[in-house]
Amino acid sequence: MNRSRLCVAVLLFLGLAASTFSQAPPEPKFKLGGQAENVALRDLKGQSSPLYDVGQGSKLRVVMFIATQCPVSNAYNERMAAIDREYQAQGVRFLAINSNRQESASEVGQHAAKNGFGFPMYKDEKNVVADIFGASVTPEVYVFDAGWTLRYHGRIDDNQPGTKITSPDLRNALTALLENKPVPAAETKAFGCTIKRVSK
Amino acid sequence: MSVRSQTGRGRLRAPALRWGGGLAIALLLACPAHVPAAGGLQPVDEAGYRKLLDRHRGQVVLVDFWATWCEPCRQEMPALVRIAGQYAPAGFRLITISADDEEQLGRAAQFLRLHRAPFPAYYKKARDDTAFINSVEPAWSGALPALFLYRPDGRLAAKFIGETEPQTIEGAVRKLLAARPKGK
Numbered sequence: 001m002n003r004s005r006l007c008v009a010v011l012l013f014l015g016l017a018a019s020t021f022s023q024a025p026p027e028p029k030f031k032l033g034g035q036a037e038n039v040a041l042r043d044l045k046g047q048s049s050p051l052y053d054v055g056q057g058s059k060l061r062v063v064m065f066i067a068t069q070c071p072v073s074n075a076y077n078e079r080m081a082a083i084d085r086e087y088q089a090q091g092v093r094f095l096a097i098n099s100n101r102q103e104s105a106s107e108v109g110q111h112a113a114k115n116g117f118g119f120p121m122y123k124d125e126k127n128v129v130a131d132i133f134g135a136s137v138t139p140e141v142y143v144f145d146a147g148w149t150l151r152y153h154g155r156i157d158d159n160q161p162g163t164k165i166t167s168p169d170l171r172n173a174l175t176a177l178l179e180n181k182p183v184p185a186a187e188t189k190a191f192g193c194t195i196k197r198v199s200k
Numbered sequence: 201m202s203v204r205s206q207t208g209r210g211r212l213r214a215p216a217l218r219w220g221g222g223l224a225i226a227l228l229l230a231c232p233a234h235v236p237a238a239g240g241l242q243p244v245d246e247a248g249y250r251k252l253l254d255r256h257r258g259q260v261v262l263v264d265f266w267a268t269w270c271e272p273c274r275q276e277m278p279a280l281v282r283i284a285g286q287y288a289p290a291g292f293r294l295i296t297i298s299a300d301d302e303e304q305l306g307r308a309a310q311f312l313r314l315h316r317a318p319f320p321a322y323y324k325k326a327r328d329d330t331a332f333i334n335s336v337e338p339a340w341s342g343a344l345p346a347l348f349l350y351r352p353d354g355r356l357a358a359k360f361i362g363e364t365e366p367q368t369i370e371g372a373v374r375k376l377l378a379a380r381p382k383g384k
Binding site: 025071072136137140154155158159160161167185187188189190191192193194195196197 | 265267269270272299301303328329330333334340341342343344345361362363
């Protein structure tokens with residue numbers, strides 16, 4: 001193989017290798033068992049506050065990446081509101097983040113009001129927070145303990161319509177952690193909508 | 201032979217039959233129950249996925265994980281079907297796998313037929329989505345749309361998660377086809 005052909009082959013290989021991961025979200029800055037980065041959150045009025053300020057004194061915190069237009073995320077609206085109500089009294093604090101580029105803060109606010117969300121909503125402009133978390137899908141949840149160590153990451157349950165749930169993973173994780181027991185499945189996955197990121 | 205021509209009584213019955221027939225067709229179209237449970241889509245689980253890829257050794261394969269609830273998935277389907285038709289003679293194969301719930305599979309099949317997507321087409325039938333998603337690609341979260349491009353030897357060459365320009369996909373397919381051993 002002469003030098004020019006070799007160069008073409010190398011470029012071809014590099015091109016394919018680059019495309020393999022070009023569409024994937026960035027690697028998370030922390031993983032299961034690791035501590036969350038104290039990122040700055042912006043509420044729907046644009047006011048900034050550190051993540052660690054949310055739910056100070058709570059036993060557990062649940063960070064949910066959700067959407068206004070994703071049918072999968074919307075299928076979980078009632079369940080998210082119900083789980084929040086149920087576990088709030090047990091010292092669990094929920095918050096939700098919208099990182100989709102096409103969903104505005106005002107749209108996020110209207111969606112939260114319409115669905116009766118009792119938890120605070122944040123707008124993640126330019127998906128900075130989603131990139132740090134490595135979040136890629138909606139809905140996607142993260143459960144942290146009092147020291148902001150990640151103890152559960154993944155889906156809410158295993159059934160989008162909610163009629164055939166066999167594994168209520170978020171509830172299982174919260175119940176286990178509140179009872180100081182091991183989480184049955186600490187990392188789960190589900191089909192969902194991609195978080196629509198800005199080009200960087 | 202029309203009903204009207206058979207008997208005198210037929211003249212009276214024909215309008216009723218026509219109305220009845222029309223009503224039946226309207227009901228069939230309105231009622232999803234007329235669609236077979238899986239709409240003609242074939243189930244695939246973790247083991248089935250690997251077998252599916254093995255059956256297409258020697259070809260460049262693009263697996264499209266999609267769902268009827270996924271708007272970007274629906275939007276990119278016509279472009280994927282075009283690429284599939286254009287490069288099929290060169291050894292390219294598009295495989296669609298629906299991530300819809302079983303209740304929606306009839307609609308998924310209708311959508312694929314409407315867009316002339318290649319059949320057989322498939323739907324994921326896994327006991328646990330986490331295991332299924334990990335078996336396809338451990339780094340994949342399950343976000344749709346998700347495309348996985350495989351070399352003729354079955355190895356993963358590229359993946360496209362989320363909205364992707366058709367020319368990006370087509371370019372990757374062409375590169376693999378150009379590198380494909382001749383005569384296969």
